[in-house]
Amino acid sequence: MSDTKVYRASTTAPVNIAVVKYWGKRDAKLNLPTNSSLSVTLSQNDLRTLTTASCSSTYSGDDSLLLNGEPSDISGARTQACFRELRARRAALEAADASLPKLSTFPLKIVSENNFPTAAGLASSAAGFAALVQAIANLYELPDSPSELSIVARQGSGSACRSLFGGYVAWRMGDKEDGSDSKADLVAPASHWPSMRALILVVSAAKKGVSSTSGMQQTVATSGLFKSRIETVVPANMALMEDAIKNRDFAKFAEVTMRDSNSFHSTCADTYPPIFYMNDVSRAAIRAVEAINAQAGKTVAAYTFDAGPNAVIYYLEEDAATVLGAFAPLVASTDGWKDGSATNATVKLDEGIASTIKEGVSRVIMTGVGEGPQKTDEFLIAEDGSPVKR
Amino acid sequence: MSDTKVYRASTTAPVNIAVVKYWGKRDAKLNLPTNSSLSVTLSQNDLRTLTTASCSSTYSGDDSLLLNGEPSDISGARTQACFRELRARRAALEAADASLPKLSTFPLKIVSENNFPTAAGLASSAAGFAALVQAIANLYELPDSPSELSIVARQGSGSACRSLFGGYVAWRMGDKEDGSDSKADLVAPASHWPSMRALILVVSAAKKGVSSTSGMQQTVATSGLFKSRIETVVPANMALMEDAIKNRDFAKFAEVTMRDSNSFHSTCADTYPPIFYMNDVSRAAIRAVEAINAQAGKTVAAYTFDAGPNAVIYYLEEDAATVLGAFAPLVASTDGWKDGSATNATVKLDEGIASTIKEGVSRVIMTGVGEGPQKTDEFLIAEDGSPVKR
Known part of the structure; x- marks a missing residue:
């Protein structure tokens, strides 16, 4: 049968x-x-x-x-x-x-x-x-x-x-x-390290950029700076990041995260013709994270960007009020904001940065590390x- | 006396x-x-x-x-x-x-x-x-x-x-x-090479960026990619550029100009914290130059950006009609446009690029190589x- x-x-x-x-x-x-x-x-x-x-x-x-x-x-x-x-x-x-x-x-x-x-x-x-x-x-x-x-x-x-x-x-x-x-x-x-959280600012892009598969091929082929990224920058960042995670050292985790995102996007911009995934809204999110950390007096947030304009902002649960408090006035009315999120509006963002984020972010995703x-x-x-x- | x-x-x-x-x-x-x-x-x-x-x-x-x-x-x-x-x-x-x-x-x-x-x-x-x-x-x-x-x-x-x-x-x-x-x-x-022309698109920046003196110090101190720029990329670009000028080879002049501008701004973006001089209007100007060259079927324009968002576009007098023709519909009504400039609207720019330039460029300067x-x-x-x- x-x-x-x-x-x-x-x-x-x-x-x-x-x-x-x-x-x-x-x-x-x-x-x-x-x-x-x-x-x-x-x-x-x-x-x-x-x-x-x-x-x-x-x-x-x-x-x-x-x-x-x-x-x-x-x-x-x-x-x-x-x-x-x-x-x-x-x-x-x-x-x-x-x-x-x-x-x-x-x-x-x-x-x-x-x-x-x-x-x-x-x-x-x-x-x-x-x-x-x-x-x-x-x-x-x-x-x-x-x-x-x-x-x-x-x-x-x-x-x-x-x-x-x-x-x-x-x-x-x-x-x-x-x-x-x-x-x-x-x-x-x-x-x-279960307290790791992520706030994703979804940025409406005018147009889809270069696909990552063809983008990375172009970077490898044309960027004069790429070789030093893969030979020097990334191996150092991998070692620093593993240490940061093992020691639950958020300040180090954040710095390596931000530097590595910058390095990656720099090699994209050094591609010929240049590839730009970030836009003015993405850059405003960077400035917001810098302002949050400066005003908090310690590193409580880290930005990173994939092959697109969305900002992913990592922070720890214990700093949720500070980090979310800075963004709440700008994005709490968009899809995805979780009502009842603890917020503490101690951080004041520059007017231009705030309005760029408010106008450019279409929805958010609030999540954290998982299984x-x-x-x-x-x-x-x-x-x-x-x-x-x- | x-x-x-x-x-x-x-x-x-x-x-x-x-x-x-x-x-x-x-x-x-x-x-x-x-x-x-x-x-x-x-x-x-x-x-x-x-x-x-x-x-x-x-x-x-x-x-x-x-x-x-x-x-x-x-x-x-x-x-x-x-x-x-x-x-x-x-x-x-x-x-x-x-x-x-x-x-x-x-x-x-x-x-x-x-x-x-x-x-x-x-x-x-x-x-x-x-x-x-x-x-x-x-x-x-x-x-x-x-x-x-x-x-x-x-x-x-x-x-x-x-x-x-x-x-x-x-x-x-x-x-x-x-x-x-x-x-x-x-x-x-x-x-x-007297036929070299420059069209400068003056972009209104929301705020003055980092001064170049402090910016370059930060890049030297923090960019992981900078060393390869100064040791490898620039020496190669200097040699290529001198050849291009000696041979009046605009295609080579243009490629090195664009690549070197990209490389410079990439090391700025790789600085920690990152330095951004270009904005979405600057990037639209890059896309416009790429479209002009693609539609002309040869390299007739080259972009470069200093420590600010203004685009400087080099082109040869013989290609003025093509290059200026692409920008005229967007910026001919701003201060600085020279009436009577030969224009030939053969190049069609993408809607989003065109509107970003039209809204973001406050004046132009039309000039050329000089004494x-x-x-x-x-x-x-x-x-x-x-x-x-x-």
């Missing part, structure tokens, strides 16, 4: 925001980076991808992915690489144990949803590929560790490898040509293989 | 805009730079300082400077260094020839005026110190060459040393501790030593 069962597994996966940035590939096919990087995994209460992977001998046709309700093209080399790698690992298990169902031979049907609007302008590919890989690994019952799975996720989207862990996560660049040592590892779990992928019984695919209506 | 004559001499001096930027001092007292730089001297028809230097035994009190009608503080170390150096050179002449009047012992009275509004936000210190030094050198009848005088002007304001020459001018950083080899020399006179300081009989001080009413 043939196996007509629909096999299913679900996972969530988090977004991560780097404090030492990934920018530059030494191998574009394998997504091998020119430098190591380090990130904070953000809480899935606020930002997460939920993915159900399923397979069945009854499925006809090719593998498929439904992403936020829309069929998604999975023919790209990166997605294909993830499927291929995971199937190979399953096939090895099946070869070793004949009693296992031959899931590796069945078509995959995957359904994935984010709990945050695309309009937030957050790079969702990290959470997306991490969830995709973890869900299929769960479906296939692979024994691989998160670090081993991160090698697969990395081939989907570089920074996705860091979303296989919660807390504070390093992506070690490695030096092998096949990328087998270019993977994520845990610097510290969220429980080591890695979580297996869940919430399925986006029903037992009969059909997508769950939501 | 005592000498009661008022001795006078006048000169004009030009503004220069660097195409390989000066940013960083290795000796702040002597204004010795961390790298060589290269500039285009702009026409004095549009931008110049006129300075009359005078001295007389009948003058009482200290040296004085009237700048644009206002008494100016000359007690600063830099101005004092210029006065001291020039007096020493005069004193040496007087010691060698007893028949010379002892001008070095008389108080100096100096009057200086710019022919452009301070509101233009152009660094006037280069033209100002070049005119000051040249006027006193004329007054003292010093035999020093422009290159020798550039050593004096450099001590007033680094980039002033390049305004002692017309045309295309290099400031060689030198390596001596006393700065005696850190001086300007002529790469090519204006007549070598160095010119001795003149136009005096800002009358024969009796009083300032001329104008």
Whole structure:
């Protein structure tokens, strides 16, 4: 009798925001980076991808992915690489144990949803590929560790490898040509330093900038300053950042975070033609953080920017009132502000900075450090293989 | 009988805009730079300082400077260094020839005026110190060459040393501790490549940024990328730029100009805390130049930015219609646009870029390469030593 069962597994996966940035590939096919990087995994209460992977001998046709309700093209080399790698690992298990169902031979049907609007302008590919890989690994019952799975996720989207862990996560660049040592590892779990918070100022950009994949290729090829970033600046920042996290030293964490963001965007601006992700609103957010720290008399906030104008501001729960108090008059009426947030309006921002932020920030996300992928019984695919209506 | 004559001499001096930027001092007292730089001297028809230097035994009190009608503080170390150096050179002449009047012992009275509004936000210190030094050198009848005088002007304001020459001018950083080899020399006179034009888009900045003197000190002290700029990027750019000028190769001139401006501003943004001179209007000007070159099918325009948001756009007279045609719809109604400029509206700019420029540019300056300081009989001080009413 043939196996007509629909096999299913679900996972969530988090977004991560780097404090030492990934920018530059030494191998574009394998997504091998020119430098190591380090990130904070953000809480899935606020930002997460939920993915159900399923397979069945009854499925006809090719593998498929439904992403936020829309069929998604999975023919790209990166997605294909993830499927291929995971199937190979399953096939090895099946070869070793004949009693296992031959899931590796069945078509995959995957359904994935984010709990945050695309309009937030957050790079969702990290959470997306991490969830995709973890869900299929769960479906296939692979024994691989998160670090081993991160090698697969990395081939989907570089920074996705860091979303296989919660807390504070390093992506070690490695030096092998096949990328087998270019993977994520845990610097510290969220429980080591649980009071880390993030306020994301979502800035409406007139137009989407250069994609990060093509942007980083251009930087590697044309920036005269890039070499010193990857050879000198980043290795120093990685060491400083790991120390800062291990010692829960926020002042050091903040300084390295801000310097590394500046360094990354400087190499973008040194690209030819130059790449600008930050705009005048982003720069006003930098000035606001500087003013908050100056008026607080100590470092209580740190800015960082990915490949876009949004400001991510890290701070500790104990300084929430000071940091949120400075921004509340400007953004508390936008989507995403959590009512009841403790605020203390001791910090006074310059008029021009305040009005630039007030006019330029369209919504906020208030979150903090969080856990890695979580297996869940919430399925986006029903037992009969059909997508769950939501 | 005592000498009661008022001795006078006048000169004009030009503004220069660097195409390989000066940013960083290795000796702040002597204004010795961390790298060589290269500039285009702009026409004095549009931008110049006129300075009359005078001295007389009948003058009482200290040296004085009237700048644009206002008494100016000359007690600063830099101005004092210029006065001291020039007096020493005069004193040496007087010691060698007893028949010379002892001008070095008389108080100096100096009057200086710019022919452009301070509101233009152009660094006037280069033209100002070049005119000051040249006027006193004329007054003292010093035999020093422009290159020798550039050593004096450099001590007033680094980039002033390049305004002692017309045309295309290099400031060689030198390596001596006393700065005696850190001086300007002529790469090519204006007549070598007379068709070079400059369109300056004057951008209204909300607030003056960090001064260049303190800014460059901070960059040297804190930017992790700066070392590679001065050790690798600038030496390469200097060599490429000199070749480009010698061969009148505008495409190469333009690429190095744009890359070097980007590199300079990148090291500013990599300073901690970061220094931003450019704003969204500046970046729109960059995108406009890129669009002009792309649509022209060849490089006809080059942007560069000093320590402020103004865009300086270099182009050749033969491409005036194309370059000016792209900007005319946006800025032809502002102060400074020269009616009758040949324009050809073949270039179409993106809506967002066009509106950002139209809203953000408050005036323009249309000029070109020009000559160095010119001795003149136009005096800002009358024969009796009083300032001329104008």
